[in-house]
Amino acid sequence: MFDLEAMQAAFYVVFAFDTALFILLGVAVGISVGAIPGLAHNLPIALVLPLSFFLPFHQTMGLLVGTYKGGTYGGSITAISFSTPGTPGAAATVADGYALFKAGKGVKALQMGLYASVTGDVFSDLVLIFVAVPIGLLAPRFGPAELTALYFLSLSLVIVFSTEDPGRGLLSAGFGFLLASVGRDIVTGSLRLTFGFRPLEAGIPLVPLLMGLFAMPEIIKQMHGVIMDPEKAGKYGEVIDTLKEKGLTLKEYISCWRGLIIGSLLGTFLGALPGPGATLAAYTSHGVTSRFTRDPDYGKGSLEGVAAAEAGNNATCGATFIPLLTFGIPGSTIAALFMAALIMQGIPLGPRVIVDHTVIIYTLFLLLLVANPFNLLVGRLLIPVYSKMAKMKAEVIWPLIGLLLIIGTYAYSTRPFDIAICVLAGVLGYFFYWYGIPLGPLILAYLVTPLFEASFRQSLIISRGDWSFFIGSNISKVLWIITALSILFFLKGRKKVLK
Amino acid sequence: MLKRLSINTIISSLLFLVFAGIFYYTYFERLRPVELLIPRISLGLLLVGSLLVIIGDFRKPMMVRRLNRDWTILPIVAGVSLIMYLYGQAFIYIGLATTTFVFLMGWWLYVAIRDSREEPSSLLPRITKYFLLAVVLSGVVYLFFIVLLRIYLPRPLLF
Numbered sequence: 001m002f003d004l005e006a007m008q009a010a011f012y013v014v015f016a017f018d019t020a021l022f023i024l025l026g027v028a029v030g031i032s033v034g035a036i037p038g039l040a041h042n043l044p045i046a047l048v049l050p051l052s053f054f055l056p057f058h059q060t061m062g063l064l065v066g067t068y069k070g071g072t073y074g075g076s077i078t079a080i081s082f083s084t085p086g087t088p089g090a091a092a093t094v095a096d097g098y099a100l101f102k103a104g105k106g107v108k109a110l111q112m113g114l115y116a117s118v119t120g121d122v123f124s125d126l127v128l129i130f131v132a133v134p135i136g137l138l139a140p141r142f143g144p145a146e147l148t149a150l151y152f153l154s155l156s157l158v159i160v161f162s163t164e165d166p167g168r169g170l171l172s173a174g175f176g177f178l179l180a181s182v183g184r185d186i187v188t189g190s191l192r193l194t195f196g197f198r199p200l201e202a203g204i205p206l207v208p209l210l211m212g213l214f215a216m217p218e219i220i221k222q223m224h225g226v227i228m229d230p231e232k233a234g235k236y237g238e239v240i241d242t243l244k245e246k247g248l249t250l251k252e253y254i255s256c257w258r259g260l261i262i263g264s265l266l267g268t269f270l271g272a273l274p275g276p277g278a279t280l281a282a283y284t285s286h287g288v289t290s291r292f293t294r295d296p297d298y299g300k301g302s303l304e305g306v307a308a309a310e311a312g313n314n315a316t317c318g319a320t321f322i323p324l325l326t327f328g329i330p331g332s333t334i335a336a337l338f339m340a341a342l343i344m345q346g347i348p349l350g351p352r353v354i355v356d357h358t359v360i361i362y363t364l365f366l367l368l369l370v371a372n373p374f375n376l377l378v379g380r381l382l383i384p385v386y387s388k389m390a391k392m393k394a395e396v397i398w399p400l401i402g403l404l405l406i407i408g409t410y411a412y413s414t415r416p417f418d419i420a421i422c423v424l425a426g427v428l429g430y431f432f433y434w435y436g437i438p439l440g441p442l443i444l445a446y447l448v449t450p451l452f453e454a455s456f457r458q459s460l461i462i463s464r465g466d467w468s469f470f471i472g473s474n475i476s477k478v479l480w481i482i483t484a485l486s487i488l489f490f491l492k493g494r495k496k497v498l499k
Numbered sequence: 500m501l502k503r504l505s506i507n508t509i510i511s512s513l514l515f516l517v518f519a520g521i522f523y524y525t526y527f528e529r530l531r532p533v534e535l536l537i538p539r540i541s542l543g544l545l546l547v548g549s550l551l552v553i554i555g556d557f558r559k560p561m562m563v564r565r566l567n568r569d570w571t572i573l574p575i576v577a578g579v580s581l582i583m584y585l586y587g588q589a590f591i592y593i594g595l596a597t598t599t600f601v602f603l604m605g606w607w608l609y610v611a612i613r614d615s616r617e618e619p620s621s622l623l624p625r626i627t628k629y630f631l632l633a634v635v636l637s638g639v640v641y642l643f644f645i646v647l648l649r650i651y652l653p654r655p656l657l658f
Contacts, residue, residue, distance in 0.1 A: 177541030
């Protein structure tokens with residue numbers, strides 16, 4: 001039930017000058033760190049965490065929330081400007097964002113990324129505030145069978161990504177499945193596809209893989225230009241100078257309503273579930289929007305593509321708190337870090353936290369909302385900086401990006417083996433680019449496979465091999481029907497395209 | 500017959516053979532069938548995918564994707580990958596600031612010498628400019644990653 005007194009108390013704390021300063025600092029740190037390839041926002045959040053012991057709750061949380069929101073958006077800046085996603089969640093933005101950038105519409109793409117991020121973020125914060133309890137009650141109904149159906153639905157999106165060239169789409173998805181199955185078996189712990197090589201026992205990590213697949217092909221292409229044809233390479237992004245870019249108009253923003261709505265809805269839904277995370281939310285939103293958009297350039301330089309991916313990515317920000325605040329279940333690494341901060345403040349998380357610590361929870365809700373305008377402000381201030389950076393000479397900027405990519409990849413988990421993974425993924429990424437294989441199905445399959453396999457095998461163990469268990473509940477039935485219908489819908493659409 | 504095959508088809512055929520070999524190999528793995536389910540699904544997808552590319556090439560030869568045949572990219576792919584890997588190993592064991600400076604300065608020295616061929620008098624100012632830039636960037640990288648973020652490096656020789 002809504003508690004007006006608690007809300008008033010929270011209001012006074014949040015709308016104070018010191019809180020605003022901490023949010024601002026957090027957002028600036030988050031965007032800057034998020035824009036460095038490989039460095040996800042987990043790192044600055046983890047570094048800020050010990051401050052929970054010294055600072056009051058509203059200041060600590062202001063700093064953490066600001067870092068989280070800024071970091072989630074920051075990844076898209078380099079994804080759009082340099083084809084190098086700063087965070088894994090921004091990988092889905094690369095295709096459209098970078099294509100727009102190369103076409104001289106970098107500022108539009110960056111602004112759309114920012115506005116879509118804030119739109120998705122505000123939406124999921126409002127959902128958290130108003131429907132946290134009802135959604136939280138639905139979460140435990142998703143057992144292994146329901147999750148299997150849900151993840152199968154996500155996997156069916158591979159078909160969406162593959163409509164243009166099914167052969168290459170399947171090759172990409174196959175690679176995704178294969179890379180995800182390297183390492184220890186989820187249930188039995190047996191080693192799969194490690195070929196006796198110990199570092200592979202932990203599997204292939206996501207961050208080095210993404211960094212290599214997305215950033216390295218572009219670095220290779222640019223360096224090829226600089227070495228083989230220095231006259232032509234010239235200034236990177238000089239096309240922008242000639243076109244005298246204009247910013248995003250309100251009309252353009254509104255015209256992307258499909259992407260914004262789908263991204264916000266799917267990002268919030270997937271963010272509320274333990275496991276999927278921002279990367280999957282961004283890819284799913286981008287994939288689903290592709291079936292509803294009217295933009296012929298979708299996937300090859302569309303503002304709506306940027307909007308869908310970024311709204312999906314940032315809509316997980318508020319939603320990730322839903323299982324945390326309703327059941328005390330951290331559904332992501334970020335949520336676990338926030339849980340640690342709350343526990344350090346002496347707040348035990350669980351179903352009663354909203355009742356027992358109403359002021360604290362309302363303060364968190366308000367901080368989540370208030371951080372959005374700050375994100376918008378700092379983001380707007382930084383866009384011209386990044387646009388200018390992109391006009392630097394190619395021979396200066398690209399080697400620097402290459403080195404930052406390697407440091408960032410190492411800093412993420414300080415494993416030297418990750419550098420080798422990043423480099424090898426880069427070679428694979430270049431082969432994909434050269435051979436025309438899309439990266440979307442690979443990423444989607446890589447992300448969903450471990451989740452799908454875990455819930456699928458748990459279901460088989462629980463049901464003792466009874467396959468009817470997968471359609472036992474109403475939620476499962478609905479999800480399987482949606483999967484079947486979506487596959488039919490996409491195949492029908494493909495037939496039309498071929499005709 | 501071989502002359503009529505496109506690079507597209509040759510690569511797909513090679514991929515098909517490699518994945519078929521790995522698929523066959525899974526039957527010699529000492530793992531339960533359920534543990535091999537996902538690897539086999541993945542290999543199945545890879546086989547079907549490469550087969551579809553081959554079939555597509557034969558059915559619609561006019562629609563075959565034209566692959567870039569500029570092979571000068573190959574040494575760049577190998578060189579960039581090797582340099583990036585070496586940089587990673589070097590900063591871990593030698594030191595972040597030192598390695599960053601050496602790699603950046605090495606590259607920019609090459610660029611400065613190459614660019615000053617037409618105008619030899621510009622070499623020294625160019626080198627000075629790049630030297631200062633490399634020093635500043637190495638310092639910033641060191642301050643950010645080592646001083647501020649405190650990333651772990653196992654006993655580097657220098658700083």
